[in-house]
Amino acid sequence: MGILNITDDSFYDGGKFNSASKAISHVQQMVEEGVDIIDIGAQSTRPRATQLSDKEEIIKLSNLITILKSEFPNIIISIDTFYGNTAKFALDSGADIINDISGGDFDPSIWDVAAEYKCPYILMHHQGTPSTMQINPCYSNLIEEVWDYFIQKIGKLKEKGIHDIIIDVGYGFGKTLDHNYTLMSNSDLFLKMGFPLLTGVSRKSMVYKLFNGTASEALNGTSALNMYALIKGSKILRVHDVKAAKELVIIYNKLTNSSI
Secondary structure, three states: OEEEEOOOOOOOOOOOOOOHHHHHHHHHHHHHOOOOEEEEEOOOOOOOOOOOOHHHHHHHHOOHHHHHHHHOOOOEEEEEOOOHHHHHHHHHHOOOEEEEOOOOOOOOHHHHHHHHHOOOEEEEOOOOOOOOOOOOOOOOOHHHHHHHHHHHHHHHHHHOOOOOEEEEOOOOOOOOHHHHHHHHHOHHHHHHHOOOEEEOOOOOHHHHHHHOOOHHHOHHHHHHHHHHHHHOOOOEEOEOOHHHHHHHHHHHHHHHHOOO
């Protein structure tokens, strides 16, 4: 899953792809590098980000999804939003998946949209909102609380008729550095829920804080964590750097499918 942020303030690539021509060019590059899914976000959800309205998201998206579907008809498009209106607009424009960082908490109508369109829904764990989530995140029992969150949410999604669910434990969304690594090392536990696992750690602070680096210096660490995530059973890697991730997947598949 290649990341396309059409934002001005995302933590790594804010402002790089905030015009239609830049976005299309970047998608072309990702397609050539072997991307399977394009995840489009119209607002930043980095820590302490200012929240946009659904109307502002829709204005930013404009006709981009329609153009991308026309230019790249075989690509799968995911809309990264927590608003029902934005999700509906994106699905009507040709998007295929809803990627909701809020688990339906910020705008419950997004579940109604997912149910209506019968599309895959990425359910992510979070604590707090982007503006507050990194202010002293705290858990009594991290794994147990994240597990209970998913059990509760999945039950309610099924009641809505939503069964095509992908799980994302939400690295960096209301977690300390230690929380993130504890979740990563135990991520295979969540496979027992019976749904595919998505890992999104690309260039996040959990990578570069370990060596006092920056997001621009975090590709090597990202690749290391992505390989570990695959070993732990993750099926989707959400990344900024498609070529590096594709090579990693090819190596992983060779290792796991090799025989004498």
